[in-house]
Amino acid sequence: MTSNLATNLTAGRLDRARTVLAAQGVDALLLTPGAELRYLTGYDALPLERLTCLVLPVTGDAHLVVPKLERPRADESPAAGLGIAIVDWPETADPNALVASLLNSALGAAPSRIAVADRMWAIHSLALGAALAPATLTPAGPVLRELRMRKDPAELAALRDAAAAIDRVHDRVPQGLQAGRSESEVGRDIAEAIIAEGHVAVNFVIVAGGPNGASPHHDTGERVLQQGDLVVVDIGGTNAAGYCSDSTRTYALGDPGAEALAMYAVLQRAQEASCNSVRPGVTAEGIDAAARDVIAAAGYGDFFVHRTGHGIGLDEHEEPYIVSGNADPVDAGMTFSIEPGIYLPGRFGARIEDIVAVTGDGVERLNRSTRDLVVLD
């Protein structure tokens, strides 16, 4: 089932990638396991010290180089149905020389510019760079961004599925969020719920109570939650199709006080304004400004210390980035987070995050759980 879906998803993508390679003057794409490999071939392989690598030259045959022990897994994968020849290497061979030889044969000459997976491990990029010297390596992101940023209907369905799963986790958060429990205890319950509600992996669980909420990427720890705390809960996972969820809600353990309530009201207006600003043609930095302006006008401008959002898909963070300086317009099919936050150092913080999809004429919010402050008794 997963394999058929993936084959549908990937039909035509290899050809489009080659068109972009040619247009950008890149001789080949080398992709180790990760989102780009899965996007182009449907192959969901483990990132390991043993080299697995898609070798996609701008012309000539494509190959998937795999360790011998992963040959059966590769043969069963959608990659095998896409006209990609699978080549395995035994445990004590040099796979980097194999990649170089396949590339030289396909191109009929040594390549000079090669794009590698954005997250390729250095042990692989350095070894491949040495085997292919003097070719220049460049990240694959700019090559594949035009393909990957605009999600097709099957990808949008997979992202809706992931969003609904994380919404169900947020619906369960109040059950375990109590004064007297540590962030870690609450975080473990949430991690279990992330799997139980329809993900195959837990990507991150941030539970940040009281002053810890003022640290946007707080490391969920041993602090015990207190009555009156604001608690930022930012969670995400990956579903069976490979797509990511990511949603933040802020909870209060009893009455958090008038100042926190006033701050939260500003944040909620900012997040709403930013979501409402989304439609095809608006710039990424315009969507950032829509949130930032509301927060700055209320006097909290210095306390919103990060960009408003990031793209999401097979990667939890990908293009487009919703940040000052990104003047690219967004377009139908793009999916990204809108997650302004306000952080008062040493005191408390709050963040609201939805994943949204740009539609033909506006925006669809994929997360639906309440954005009101959830005040628990």
Add this chain to the structure above:
Amino acid sequence: MTSNLATNLTAGRLDRARTVLAAQGVDALLLTPGAELRYLTGYDALPLERLTCLVLPVTGDAHLVVPKLERPRADESPAAGLGIAIVDWPETADPNALVASLLNSALGAAPSRIAVADRMWAIHSLALGAALAPATLTPAGPVLRELRMRKDPAELAALRDAAAAIDRVHDRVPQGLQAGRSESEVGRDIAEAIIAEGHVAVNFVIVAGGPNGASPHHDTGERVLQQGDLVVVDIGGTNAAGYCSDSTRTYALGDPGAEALAMYAVLQRAQEASCNSVRPGVTAEGIDAAARDVIAAAGYGDFFVHRTGHGIGLDEHEEPYIVSGNADPVDAGMTFSIEPGIYLPGRFGARIEDIVAVTGDGVERLNRSTRDLVVLD
């Protein structure tokens, strides 16, 4: 609590790393989030597109470069107590130039040879390489292997904790392993149990039944388990201290037949022989041969298609590798898997995997759940 443990763990490691840098003629170490950063500083940071990087020159001040929004997390981390200056960069700045400038200042000259984290993402290694040109980048693994391979008592305790947690998961596997359920359904239960029994992350869940068991890295899928199947269950996670578990057991759904039982008996003897061969001074390839010889003598040599094991610690796969061609002797404190397998293509397979630690005069098996074939009614 975690922080104090980490500070104890890391005291002195930075100095030892500098000693190795000097001995190997490496000017600096650049570590993005991952096992090496956690090993040297205790800082458990998220690998992200925003650069976080330890800048450790062979002489001069060490710095931890972090995104501004992660400043509070870095300040709270054990790194802050180790004399490492923390420097943050705002959302729209260039952190690679910052790293180059810090290195040049510390060394009083441009570096010529720099070791980078083995798993540093290509977007970072390529950008850092450009900012530091014409310096040569090399993987940090060979620099840090002599430190990381020999675990200290706190690390051994953390690995015992992880092993006991995954043993408890194997103890629960029979509850959900039934003919009529799919590998995916069983795998989801196991993923939940991995978190519930004391891990903070699920690293992998392989449930490979019947013919799928002949694929060592099978992708747990939609096949429904059948009465008579052998089922290979290879699972692992990471505990709160950052250390990994990894254990494989093979189960049978009812009587798997005489041939499978005979094959399993050979495998069990091979795994036992390999474990029993471990003591300080024995070579890694000798430990591999101890398993391989038993399997080959029984006529299954062509069906054991992978190395016998891999080191384990903060990384799920690290040195030493227990493989033909690795003539390095093992030494007290080293920890690795012993996981021979026999795979009959299209029919069935089996694997038995324990994590072991080399002691002063022999071996300690960290996994204790039964290695007998678990036959379920």
